[in-house]
Amino acid sequence: MGAVLLGVGGPGQHHTWLDPEIPGDASVDIRWYIARAQQAEAARFDHVFIVDSQFITPDSPHHYLNRLEPLTLLSAVAVHTSHIGLVGTLTTSYNDPFNIARRLASLDIISGGRAGWNVVATGDGGTAGNYGRKEHYDYATRYGRALEHVRVVQGLWDSYEDDAFPRDKANGVFFDRSKQHALHHIGEHFQVAGPLNLQRSPQGQPVIFQAGDSDEGRDLGASVAEAIFTHAASIEEGVAFARDIRARAEAKGRNPEHILIVPGISPILGDTDEQAREKEAAIIGGKSFDRALKELGRPFGWHDFTRYDLDAPFPDLGDLGDRSFRTQAERIKKLAKDNGFTLRQVVQHGIESRRSPFTGSPLTVANEIQKWFEAGAFDGINLTVTVPSEFARFVDEVLPILRERGIARSEYDATTLRGNFGLPIPQNIHTAEKAA
Amino acid sequence: MGAVLLGVGGPGQHHTWLDPEIPGDASVDIRWYIARAQQAEAARFDHVFIVDSQFITPDSPHHYLNRLEPLTLLSAVAVHTSHIGLVGTLTTSYNDPFNIARRLASLDIISGGRAGWNVVATGDGGTAGNYGRKEHYDYATRYGRALEHVRVVQGLWDSYEDDAFPRDKANGVFFDRSKQHALHHIGEHFQVAGPLNLQRSPQGQPVIFQAGDSDEGRDLGASVAEAIFTHAASIEEGVAFARDIRARAEAKGRNPEHILIVPGISPILGDTDEQAREKEAAIIGGKSFDRALKELGRPFGWHDFTRYDLDAPFPDLGDLGDRSFRTQAERIKKLAKDNGFTLRQVVQHGIESRRSPFTGSPLTVANEIQKWFEAGAFDGINLTVTVPSEFARFVDEVLPILRERGIARSEYDATTLRGNFGLPIPQNIHTAEKAA
Incomplete structure (x- = not known):
């Protein structure tokens, strides 16, 4: 069965600035992000996840108004952590594939193989105006670009084979030129020659995350994602989503086990179920x-x-x-x-609809997580709790129950995100072609 | 007179992989960069500088083949240092101004006000192929884009006034909407609406660096640069360059004292002048x-x-x-x-021509630096020595002489790059307009 994968979102995505535990400038305070990632790492979480957006007006919700660029943020977190995965959101609509490939590969190397890319196509139409476009790409173009973009980035990540750099000082051999490969991509949306000027990382390639519930979104996920962020209101919905994604992936010739479903959940914990429901009512009433x-x-x-x-x-x-x-x-x-x-x-x-299926005593929440997990409604969860004391409560009271039942990890399996997710290292395509 | 500003280049730019002191994988080892930056910070250097390129072939010199993206690199260095400036190269030819503005502003906030941007327009024509272009921009277009690009980025950096975020929890006031400003830029090369979704940093805006010796390059520097990387073969050449740049800046209405000239120099130190000259001959002969x-x-x-x-x-x-x-x-x-x-x-x-005017005993090299500095040939230097023992020798044997003469710093003046460079914090343009 394995363990429930555990992720947690960064403070940039939450409506929490008024909370007394959260500093008003948390969304731009790197020490805050580092501390949260360290807290999650101490609890053996698999990854932290940073959302993003590039469009604001004076009317935007406050958590959009002022936030650090995800990869700049995660690179700083990388060198103050050692095992936790670092997943950042980057849009395929307003970035060049060459730049994305380089920046994610750099983060992957800096972190020793812990980078993940949450691929988004950008939903906020106003973003177009920040990138020289009068109008946002239409839906089909956005998803067409996204798929091609990811393929180009993955192609660039294979520019060097794993053993391209012997760095043999005695014989003066820095690199093996037969192991550098240009991409020569000419597609509908992108033309990219390559090669990328960066070696492969310990996990071969960063892990691809994706979210998106439309037909186009599910198809993109089934084509390229290795982990999918989603939202499920019930076990049945979660199981149906997972089956649909895996069937689509299989139809595309992929191994359906290599796609992990990781919905966002917001547990609301009380000493008793009743107390938790009261807390939930207060949260909903207070919204x-x-x-x-x-x-x-x-x-x-x-x-x-x-x-x-x-x-x-x-x-x-x-x-x-x-x-x-x-x-x-x-x-x-x-x-x-x-x-x-x-x-x-x-x-x-x-x-x-903000009511959470994960409201109750620690035992109730642990039971619910186990039920969803064993039913195949998810492979892991992405906690959207960022108040440190609530996070600590989940860690101290729910996780031990899951650990006792053998479905939560006590130690990391690996130092890479891919290793902890149980995902294989993708073989370099050029090495594979030579072997074939 | 003040102090000679001190910078040092990162290992990515040097031909040093064969040196026994330098690990073969230094160009992709973040621990190496952090250690070098810490060594420079301990010596009270003002900044480290990371070069860049985005185009390789199997025939590229080895130091182009495999290197980390500069800002991802510098963000990791930022959180393991506290005073040293962090200058990264980013091209205006193949990046959107909105993305550049965000990433540099993020680094500036993460580092507490230590970011610098080395503005380049990209000379390697092959780069075009990695960004969907058949041909590189012609020279005039490149420089036209560069100037407009920097102006847009600076405009985006002023999206929020300094006091835009009261974060008053008691009264529920996160931000002051009258202090967020869209840019509405419509120019020859870029259309960018803004605003940027990030507050101003402790130094107001990152410091603009630039290099480029052509007429167009000098004009760009005189228009936007606050520090200029250059190469000078003699005091006379250095003085003439500084005069030319400052005259151009003055003609553009700028304060010429707000442009610092920081040429790259490669001191070659020996116990005696003769020994240093022998060392130089061996270096040149060995090339x-x-x-x-x-x-x-x-x-x-x-x-x-x-x-x-x-x-x-x-x-x-x-x-x-x-x-x-x-x-x-x-x-x-x-x-x-x-x-x-x-x-x-x-x-x-x-x-x-690799012969250095800064070859000699520590006393000779210190005398030469003082001579150039006092003649106005430079405001500081950018050391291209990265072998740690040679760097340490400069720090241990040359710097104390300059300190004794009052032209090298013993302690930092400030925690920001701008502060140590003695450059003013640019007033937010909207705040200035309101005051006028």
Whole structure:
């Protein structure tokens, strides 16, 4: 069965600045990120995960307004940790593959093989304006670019075979020129000659993460992802998602076991189940309606919903959202239509849906995690808890139960992310071709 | 008078892999870079400097073949040092201004105000092929883009005023929306809306470095640089260069004192002047003719000179080099023509010109540095010595003499690069406009 993989998100993605435990400048304080990663490493977590975005307005939620670039951040974390994986978000829509390949390979080498890339195609349409484009790429182009981009980056990562650098001082041989390979990629979206000016890392290539629930998103994940971030409301939904992804992957000729499903979960822990439910009610009740109304705009390109009557039927938005987070936008439109919801009801429904299936005493939460894991609803979890005391409670009270049951790790299996995830090191494609 | 500014280049730029002191994998070993930066910081150096390139072939010199991306590297160094400046090379030809602005601002915040950007426009024409272009930008376009690029990046760095984030938990005020400013840049080469999603750093903006000896290069430096890397063969040349740059800057309305001239120098130290000269002769004699012949090709787009008869007149190269390192290419053509040199003589001349004006006993070298500094030939130096024992010798034997004479620092003046360089913190442009 193996162990439940354990990840945790960085503070940049959460609405937590008002929490007394969290410094107001946590999102730009490298010491904070290093301390959180060290806390997670001490608990034998597999990875930390940093989200990203490149578009703000004065109306953006506060956690978008001011944050460090993910790989610059993770490189600093890399040299103050030794085992934990370092997963950063980088968009394929507004980066050159050559630069992405170099920066991730550099992080992978600096960290001794712990880099992961969360591939995103960018949903915020406004981002286009920061990169010289009048309009964001349409949905199909975005996903077409994403797939080709990842393939190019992976091709560049194989520019050198593993043994390309003998560094033989006695004979003056620094490198073996027969083991450097140009890519010569000419595709629909990218032309990249190569080779990359960087050797392979201890894990061969950084691990590819991806999220995205649309048909295009699932297909991209099935094509290239080795780990998938997702959200599951129930075991059944989680199992169905995992089966769908693996069936798609198998149809593409991949080994379905080489894709790990890692949904985000937010456990809410109490001394008893009842206390935990009270805590959850307080969290949900405390969530500001105004903030939820603002965040409802995100899948629709940060559409301003304050202009509508809250108690009139949910507005007709036409094709708004088609260039942004389309699946989410469609889901919201369908929810409103199927239930005849007003705008207020849609917002309330969003707030209510924050209820976590992982609410309860440590024993209840541990049982639930085990149930999901053994049912095949996930291979691991990505905790979205970043208040240090809540994180510590999960570590101190839930993890020991999972460890006793043999489904959580007490020690790292490896010093690389790939090693701890149980993923194989991809063979260099040129070495493979020579052997064939 | 102040102190001679002290910088040192990273191992990635040197031909040193065969040295017994230097590990064969130094160029990709982050521990090596951290140790070198710590050695320089202990000696109160102002900055370390990391060069870069994005184009290789199997024939590239070995120090191009395999190196870490500069900012990923420097972010790791940042969190193991506390005072030394961190200067990285990033090209304006193959990066989006928004990404450059974010990554440098992130490094500046992570390091507590120690980031510097060495602005280059890329001379290696082959780089184009790694970024979807058939041909490299022509010389004028490259420099036009570079100037506009830096202006955009500086504009993005002012997206937030210094006091934009009150982070007042008691009153729930995270940020002051009147202190976030979009850029709305629409120029010849770039359109960038902004704002950048990152606050200003302790030094306001990273320090701009630049090199480039052509008319266009000097103009770019005079327009935007706060520190200029250069090469000077004599005091007279150095003084003339500094005067020219400062006159150009003044003509552009800048304070000429806010540009620091920091040439690269390679001191060769001996117990006596005679011993140092012997050492120099051995270094020059040991430099391989074949390697020098290969490196002669660089300004001409890595032109292969092995195809020519070494003892025939220097070949007619037409306009080769015009899109690469033009000034260097023109200088070599002129040298050959003026002297009627053969190819062999041109290569030999290149090897001979490695002779350093800073060869001698520690006292001689200290005297020479003082002479240049007091004559106004430079404001500081950028050491290209990276063998640790040679660096230590400079620190242990030359620096104490300069300190005794009051022209080298014993302690840092500040914790920021800008502070140690004596450069003012640029006022946020929007704050300035409000005050006006």
